[in-house]
Amino acid sequence: MSNETIQRPEWVPAEAGAEFTTQVMPGVTGGHDGLTSTSATPSVISPRRRQLSVTDYVEGVLNNDRMILGRAITLIESNAPAHMETAQAVLKELLPHTGKSIRVGITGVPGVGKSTFIEALGCHLIEQGHRLAVLAVDPTSTLTRGSILGDKTRMERLTRETQAFIRPSPSGGTLGGVTRKSRETILLCEAAGFDVILVETVGVGQSETTVRSMVDFFLLLMLTGAGDELQGIKKGIMELADALLINKADGDNLTRAKVARGEYTRAVHYLAPATQGWRTQVHTCSAVTGDGIAKIWSVIEDFRQKMTASGTLEARRHAQAIEWVYAMIEEHLRTSFYHHPAVVAALPAMKEAVINGSLPATLAATELLAKFERERF
Numbered sequence: 318m319s320n321e322t323i324q325r326p327e328w329v330p331a332e333a334g335a336e337f338t339t340q341v342m343p344g345v346t347g348g349h350d351g352l353t354s355t356s357a358t359p360s361v362i363s364p365r366r367r368q369l370s371v372t373d374y375v376e377g378v379l380n381n382d383r384m385i386l387g388r389a390i391t392l393i394e395s396n397a398p399a400h401m402e403t404a405q406a407v408l409k410e411l412l413p414h415t416g417k418s419i420r421v422g423i424t425g426v427p428g429v430g431k432s433t434f435i436e437a438l439g440c441h442l443i444e445q446g447h448r449l450a451v452l453a454v455d456p457t458s459t460l461t462r463g464s465i466l467g468d469k470t471r472m473e474r475l476t477r478e479t480q481a482f483i484r485p486s487p488s489g490g491t492l493g494g495v496t497r498k499s500r501e502t503i504l505l506c507e508a509a510g511f512d513v514i515l516v517e518t519v520g521v522g523q524s525e526t527t528v529r530s531m532v533d534f535f536l537l538l539m540l541t542g543a544g545d546e547l548q549g550i551k552k553g554i555m556e557l558a559d560a561l562l563i564n565k566a567d568g569d570n571l572t573r574a575k576v577a578r579g580e581y582t583r584a585v586h587y588l589a590p591a592t593q594g595w596r597t598q599v600h601t602c603s604a605v606t607g608d609g610i611a612k613i614w615s616v617i618e619d620f621r622q623k624m625t626a627s628g629t630l631e632a633r634r635h636a637q638a639i640e641w642v643y644a645m646i647e648e649h650l651r652t653s654f655y656h657h658p659a660v661v662a663a664l665p666a667m668k669e670a671v672i673n674g675s676l677p678a679t680l681a682a683t684e685l686l687a688k689f690e691r692e693r694f
């Protein structure tokens with residue numbers, strides 16, 4: 318489904334939600350359909366604003382002008398070629414001002430308490446004088462209209478905080494699209510002076526690996542009382558995490574949480590660590606009572622300090638940047654291949670021939686690639 322087909326509710330102007338952190342709208346209202354909508358829908362909130370220049374965007378973001386930051390994110394989320402060009406010019410200017418935050422990924426099955434936890438941690442961080450941006454990566458949001466961070470009743474306290482900025486998942490259409498937009502949004506938020514970036518994701522498909530590839534520290538929230546299989550937690554995901562955090566360690570569940578902590582501590586001992594030189598830790602917390610929230614933040618700070626000193630963090634960020642370039646090239650090539658008219662025309666018959674055994678798979682691939690190469694220019 319293309320972004321262009323998504324309709325904005327009539328009362329929402331093109332960039333609403335961007336400038337009002339209290340108005341966290343469903344994922345699609347980030348204005349992914351572009352800045353210069355020609356829709357005749359009258360805006361009841363504000364008149365159409367003037368176009369901003371690259372300098373306007375750059376200065377606005379650097380001055381932490383919320384409205385301009387929101388518009389800059391909308392710009393980078395746009396799929397329109399003209400917007401992408403301006404967005405890249407803005408990013409290029411801002412790049413020297415990025416990279417100073419700690420980027421933390423947070424995952425766990427629905428219901429584990431991610432948003433309650435982010436609210437508790439966020440409020441703790443603000444009390445400590447931090448400025449916090451909360452982003453979401455939800456590759457399903459194109460279909461579900463943003464299942465995470467899309468509901469403004471979640472993180473109610475945090476949305477009222479002036480030191481917090483909350484942005485729902487972009488609806489990029491593809492995981493690659495969502496990834497690009499989220500990575501670039503991290504950079505914009507850093508340039509705007511947010512020193513902690515939390516990236517929430519849901520445990521679906523590739524989203525954990527994707528978020529792992531854009532953060533420094535990755536936190537897996539877990540529950541007690543349900544087997545790992547019930548929680549949908551695979552060993553592979555535990556291996557991505559720098560810490561496991563057993564949430565809902567309160568009331569009747571406290572003892573069980575402590576037992577689970579011991580079990581998981583033994584289990585992670587046999588797993589490859591997600592970060593070289595750092596042993597994956599297991600802790601408990603209650604996002605409701607706040608117990609364990611300060612502790613997990615001190616673990617993240619300890620990680621940052623040690624991994625910075627050893628050079629591991631810098632090496633990770635360098636590797637992530639290069640990986641990102643390759644991933645975008647692959648995404649582009651894949652899209653151009655499958656949308657190429659000659660490939661589109663030949664593919665059904667080729668598939669049929671491979672299925673009925675009249676064409677070897679390798680030959681089918683070679684012929685399709687040859688069509689793509691020959692008729693490309």
Ligand code: GDP
Binds near residue numbers: 425429605
């Ligand atoms: P998410 O889907 O992972 O974002 O989970 P939510 O944050 O929406 O929480 C799901 C439910 O678990 C809500 O009813 C929360 O109130 C509850 N919950 C979250 N954290 C805790 C906790 O630490 N203790 C208890 N007892 N309940 C919690």
